[in-house]
Amino acid sequence: MANILILGANGQIARLAIQQLLSDGEDHHLTLFLRNASRLANLKGPRVDIIDGDAADATQLEAAMAHQDVVYANLAGHNIETQAKAVVTAMDHAQIKRLIWISTLGIYDEVPGNFGKWNHQMLDNGYLPTYAAAAKAVEDSDLDYTIIRPAWLSNEPSIDYEITHRNDTFKGTEVSRASIAALVVDLVDHPDKAVRDSLGVNKPGTDGDKPSFE
Numbered sequence: 001m002a003n004i005l006i007l008g009a010n011g012q013i014a015r016l017a018i019q020q021l022l023s024d025g026e027d028h029h030l031t032l033f034l035r036n037a038s039r040l041a042n043l044k045g046p047r048v049d050i051i052d053g054d055a056a057d058a059t060q061l062e063a064a065m066a067h068q069d070v071v072y073a074n075l076a077g078h079n080i081e082t083q084a085k086a087v088v089t090a091m092d093h094a095q096i097k098r099l100i101w102i103s104t105l106g107i108y109d110e111v112p113g114n115f116g117k118w119n120h121q122m123l124d125n126g127y128l129p130t131y132a133a134a135a136k137a138v139e140d141s142d143l144d145y146t147i148i149r150p151a152w153l154s155n156e157p158s159i160d161y162e163i164t165h166r167n168d169t170f171k172g173t174e175v176s177r178a179s180i181a182a183l184v185v186d187l188v189d190h191p192d193k194a195v196r197d198s199l200g201v202n203k204p205g206t207d208g209d210k211p212s213f214e
Contacts, residue, residue, distance in 0.1 A: 001027045002069040004188060007055050007087065009034045013102065013153075014074035016181035022047065026189055033064050055083045061090035070188055072100040078126070084134035088141040099138065099145040100187050102180070105200060107132040107149065111170045114209040135198070146187055147198040151175040152211040164200035172202025174211040179203065 004021065006014055009032035021028050030048045032040055037052035044050050053060040055075050065071065071091060075083045084101070091099060105111055106119045106128050120128070138145050152174045161179040164171055183201060187193055206212070 001029070002188060002191070003029045003031070003067055004070045004072060005031045005033060005064055005068040006072050006074065007033045007061075008074040008076065009050075010036075010039050011074040011076065012155075013177050013180050013184070014072075016178055017072070017074075017184045018043065018048075020181055020185045021188065024185055024189065028188065031064060031068065033061075056086050058086040058089040058093075061086055062093045065090055065094035065096055068094070068096055070098045070100065070191065071096060072184055072188065074102050078130065080130050081133040081137060084137040088137060088143065091143055092141070097144040098191050099143045100184055101135070101138050101145055101147045102184075103135045103147050103149050103198075104128070104131050105149045105151055105170055107135050108166070108198075110164075110168070110200065115173050115207075116170075118210050139196075139198070144191075144195045146194040146196075148180060148183060149198060149200045150180050151200075151202040151206070152214070153177050153180070154211070154213060160203050161201050162204045164202075166198040168200065170200045170202070172204065172206040173208050174206045174213070175201050175203045 008014055032050045033053050037050045040050055051064050056079055073087055111119050135147055151172050154174055154176050156176040157178055159179045159182045161175055
């Protein structure tokens with residue numbers, strides 16, 4: 001059992017991870033942190049607390065981190081670097097070490113071939129640089145982080161993924177959100193896995209010039 005703080009808890013991957021964490025038999029306690037917390041009010045219960053807050057505010061984050069074991073950050077937005085720095089600061093002050101951080105493929109220019117060129121064309125308009133800067137803020141910390149870099153995301157319900165590591169060439173073009181949620185749950189259940197690593201995640205057999213749904 002772990003106490004888990006989920007930042008950006010209304011995100012699509014986060015909501016799938018919440019479902020899996022509440023049903024995986026480990027009896028975890030979840031604290032859901034998001035703007036407009038009323039959006040998830042239906043989840044409140046004996047194993048779920050909900051906090052309305054701003055993930056760019058280190059003071060709010062630190063207050064939410066009391067008695068937590070793991071922070072899972074499913075954040076997004078133009079200020080993602082600011083949010084990353086706030087998370088690192090708050091975790092340092094709260095003396096929490098374990099962080100699972102969702103990023104994106106391409107932040108290390110690790111995506112090869114025509115797909116890599118296409119990915120740059122799609123994401124170079126401020127998205128990749130800001131997410132790369134956020135990941136660097138996490139990597140420069142002394143936290144026990146795992147960064148997750150999903151391929152392009154689909155809503156397929158199946159869980160089917162493979163992993164590459166920080167200095168590996170990225171594989172595949174797509175992966176399901178359910179697969180990323182399953183990986184998050186696996187890291188929560190096995191907190192010694194992939195510590196201070198950055199994981200590229202794709203569905204096997206999806207190599208190509210772009211995802212099948214684009």
